[in-house]
Amino acid sequence: MTEDPWANLKRFTDARIGLGRSGSAMPTREVLNFALSHAMARDAVTTPIDWTPIEKGLSNLGLSTLRIASAASDRSEYLRRPDLGRRLSDVSREALVRASEVEGSAKPDLVILVGDGLSSLGVAANTLAYMSAFMPYVVKAGWKLSPVLLADDARVALGDEAGEILGGKAVLVLIGERPGLSSPDSLGVYLTFSPRIGIKDADRNCISNIRQRGLSYDEGTFKTAWLLREAFRRGLTGVNLKDDSQFLIEGQPGPELIG
Amino acid sequence: MYRVHAGGTTYTFSTLKELLAKATPPRSGDVLAGVAATSAAENVAAKMALADVPLKQFLNEAIIPYEADDVTRLIIDTHDAAAFAPISHMTVGEFRDWLLSENATPQKVSALAQGLTPEMVAAVSKIMRNQDLVLGAKKAHVITKFRNTIGIPGHMAVRLQPNHPTDDKKGIAASIVDGLMYGCGDAVIGINPASDNLTAITDLLVMMDDIISRFEIPTQSCVLTHVTTTIDAIAKGAPVDLVFQSIGGTEGVNASFGVTLAHLKEGREAALSIKRGTVGDNCMYFETGQGSALSADAHHGCDQQTIEARAYAVARQFKPLLVNTVVGFIGPEYLYNGKEIIRAGLEDHFCGKLLGLPMGCDICYTNHAEADQDDMDILLMMLGAAGVNFIMGIPGADDIMLNYQSTSFHDALYVREALGLKRAPEFEAWLSRIGVTDTSGHLAPHAPGNPLLTHAQALAA
Numbered sequence: 103m104t105e106d107p108w109a110n111l112k113r114f115t116d117a118r119i120g121l122g123r124s125g126s127a128m129p130t131r132e133v134l135n136f137a138l139s140h141a142m143a144r145d146a147v148t149t150p151i152d153w154t155p156i157e158k159g160l161s162n163l164g165l166s167t168l169r170i171a172s173a174a175s176d177r178s179e180y181l182r183r184p185d186l187g188r189r190l191s192d193v194s195r196e197a198l199v200r201a202s203e204v205e206g207s208a209k210p211d212l213v214i215l216v217g218d219g220l221s222s223l224g225v226a227a228n229t230l231a232y233m234s235a236f237m238p239y240v241v242k243a244g245w246k247l248s249p250v251l252l253a254d255d256a257r258v259a260l261g262d263e264a265g266e267i268l269g270g271k272a273v274l275v276l277i278g279e280r281p282g283l284s285s286p287d288s289l290g291v292y293l294t295f296s297p298r299i300g301i302k303d304a305d306r307n308c309i310s311n312i313r314q315r316g317l318s319y320d321e322g323t324f325k326t327a328w329l330l331r332e333a334f335r336r337g338l339t340g341v342n343l344k345d346d347s348q349f350l351i352e353g354q355p356g357p358e359l360i361g
Numbered sequence: 362m363y364r365v366h367a368g369g370t371t372y373t374f375s376t377l378k379e380l381l382a383k384a385t386p387p388r389s390g391d392v393l394a395g396v397a398a399t400s401a402a403e404n405v406a407a408k409m410a411l412a413d414v415p416l417k418q419f420l421n422e423a424i425i426p427y428e429a430d431d432v433t434r435l436i437i438d439t440h441d442a443a444a445f446a447p448i449s450h451m452t453v454g455e456f457r458d459w460l461l462s463e464n465a466t467p468q469k470v471s472a473l474a475q476g477l478t479p480e481m482v483a484a485v486s487k488i489m490r491n492q493d494l495v496l497g498a499k500k501a502h503v504i505t506k507f508r509n510t511i512g513i514p515g516h517m518a519v520r521l522q523p524n525h526p527t528d529d530k531k532g533i534a535a536s537i538v539d540g541l542m543y544g545c546g547d548a549v550i551g552i553n554p555a556s557d558n559l560t561a562i563t564d565l566l567v568m569m570d571d572i573i574s575r576f577e578i579p580t581q582s583c584v585l586t587h588v589t590t591t592i593d594a595i596a597k598g599a600p601v602d603l604v605f606q607s608i609g610g611t612e613g614v615n616a617s618f619g620v621t622l623a624h625l626k627e628g629r630e631a632a633l634s635i636k637r638g639t640v641g642d643n644c645m646y647f648e649t650g651q652g653s654a655l656s657a658d659a660h661h662g663c664d665q666q667t668i669e670a671r672a673y674a675v676a677r678q679f680k681p682l683l684v685n686t687v688v689g690f691i692g693p694e695y696l697y698n699g700k701e702i703i704r705a706g707l708e709d710h711f712c713g714k715l716l717g718l719p720m721g722c723d724i725c726y727t728n729h730a731e732a733d734q735d736d737m738d739i740l741l742m743m744l745g746a747a748g749v750n751f752i753m754g755i756p757g758a759d760d761i762m763l764n765y766q767s768t769s770f771h772d773a774l775y776v777r778e779a780l781g782l783k784r785a786p787e788f789e790a791w792l793s794r795i796g797v798t799d800t801s802g803h804l805a806p807h808a809p810g811n812p813l814l815t816h817a818q819a820l821a822a
């Protein structure tokens with residue numbers, strides 16, 4: 103096998119450089135490393151999520167939960183038919199209507215929906231840590247929450263229908279992101295003001311790549327809380343809100359926005 | 362009304378649009394759109410009916426109305442009747458038979474381009490097997506030039522794609538050195554930037570221009586940002602070689618990309634005005650992919666492969682250096698698995714080549730598609746045999762910025778070794794001159810005098 107003398111450049115990038123070669127081919131160890139990364143990403147997509155530990159952890163945070171599902175009947179249909187992943191199953195729709203009748207006129211400020219999305223691994227690895235970091239913001243602001251919805255075969259827009267039925271002022275969707283080869287375990291967070299069926303993606307805000315080796319839980323929840331306060335203050339989410347939050351990304355929050 | 366009697370049943374198809382959709386080999390995107398055949402037999406019956414449609418009918422029946430869509434207007438208004446004349450008497454099925462016959466020489470096939478409409482080539486592709494798509498495409502030679510010559514039969518170029526999730530310049534430079542040392546980068550050194558900020562884009566353009574100038578590399582660079590951003594960069598004096606834009610096959614999908622035909626014309630004129638090409642002036646780089654129109658809700662009830670072919674009618678107005686179908690990037694709701702991705706890649710290459718375009722292919726898949734590197738090996742081999750103008754070269758096939766898998770620098774070496782494909786001649790001579798390759802084009806043992814190796818050591822210091 104031929105080694106690459108520039109392999110010391112690897113410290114500048116996670117790209118697979120300086121691999122060396124066996125003739126024209128990748129060396130054995132690299133072929134197998136790649137195969138393992140791909141296998142983990144595939145497993146993240148296809149492994150059904152186990153909600154039990156997430157239910158327990160959320161209960162410890164004082165949160166009740168409700169399991170729901172999209173209209174996709176299985177994982178294969180979920181992947182082929184994104185439209186079905188954006189709508190509730192009939193059973194879940196009825197369950198949410200009942201839940202909303204129980205709540206009566208006291209509508210929630212925020213509906214939180216946790217969906218498996220494209221990475222059950224990302225949801226399992228990050229949901230509780232994210233919610234633990236987020237709850238102090240909820241308590242401080244006094245936001246009223248609905249039960250946390252735990253959704254199978256969910257796309258982001260599933261939160262629109264669920265949030266509309268529950269009458270939430272906003273919906274926060276935590277969802278497993280499409281796994282990359284080096285990041286099979288990423289959680290994405292989408293915030294939508296005044297959720298209703300048919301809302302456009304341009305009317306949401308997204309915080310991406312929340313995971314241990316990506317955006318930290320502290321940063322992710324700080325941004326979420328900032329966006330949520332601004333959404334309630336201005337009555338909108340989406341591209342018009344994103345521009346204003348730009349300075350957050352540069353790490354220079356104005357003093358009136360902290361906490 | 363199109364009608365066929367097959368297997369004891371009579372099938373009818375009310376429009377050419379419906380017939381084309383139902384004749385398309387199965388793929389998830391057409392099912393999602395609700396335009397696919399509803400049974401395997403109906404799919405074949407539609408192919409049979411389509412094979413009997415005269416090519417002339419495609420000039421009389423627009424699948425998207427002329428009044429409603431500027432791509433339709435472009436197709437009709439630029440059709441060259443003289444170039445069409447040699448095949449104007451044929452049906453779709455007869456055209457396939459002719460195309461695969463000894464009579465259809467590369468000169469005759471290449472001369473047809475301006476006489477063919479996207480819908481005609483889409484139609485014939487639908488009744489072809491994968492092997493037909495290989496041999497048919499191989500007859501259409503499309504050569505383009507900027508600082509080197511791409512598309513000569515027996516040659517294949519590679520886009521060096523050194524992406525980094527935060528546009529880190531050292532990280533990008535490291536991937537560029539890696540790719541060049543593996544003999545890749547003759548199609549373009551092309552970065553998908555994480556930022557669309559003009560200053561950040563300009564920094565990347567300057568950085569690549571420095572590398573190309575310092576080592577006198579006969580190739581071109583590109584930052585794949587929106588055409589209007591590149592026009593701004595040119596106005597501010599940035600070293601722009603190629604103008605990039607994603608395009609699609611309807612006015613609506615182009616609108617979803619924030620682009621019009623006028624933008625593309627303006628972008629090309631801006632790049633031509635700074636005259637940075639040395640051996641030619643093909644200065645546009647387009648990317649396309651089946652499914653984008655449905656994704657933008659701008660497909661007009663057409664199947665995704667026919668719409669994709671219409672994107673090539675847009676591309677050819679602007680004499681591009683490179684057209685890249687990013688075949689498996691869009692995800693399994695459009696192309697579900699390796700079989701569908703392979704088929705689509707071969708169709709796109711065939712249709713683009715027949716329409717006169719310098720087709721390359723990003724042979725790729727995402728992690729939620731039922732596909733892996735073995736599927737990519739099959740498509741790579743078939744496109745290599747079909748005479749693809751260029752493929753992607755990404756470190757280890759893993760794009761850490763866009764989170765998908767494509768072909769690696771090693772994959773390019775593989776297909777060169779398996780099929781004897783050479784690089785762009787100017788680039789191949791340069792590699793040999795600086796010692797990356799020997800005189801036969803094979804990678805040479807690493808020699809201390811290689812200026813790229815010295816550069817790598819300086820980067821690391």
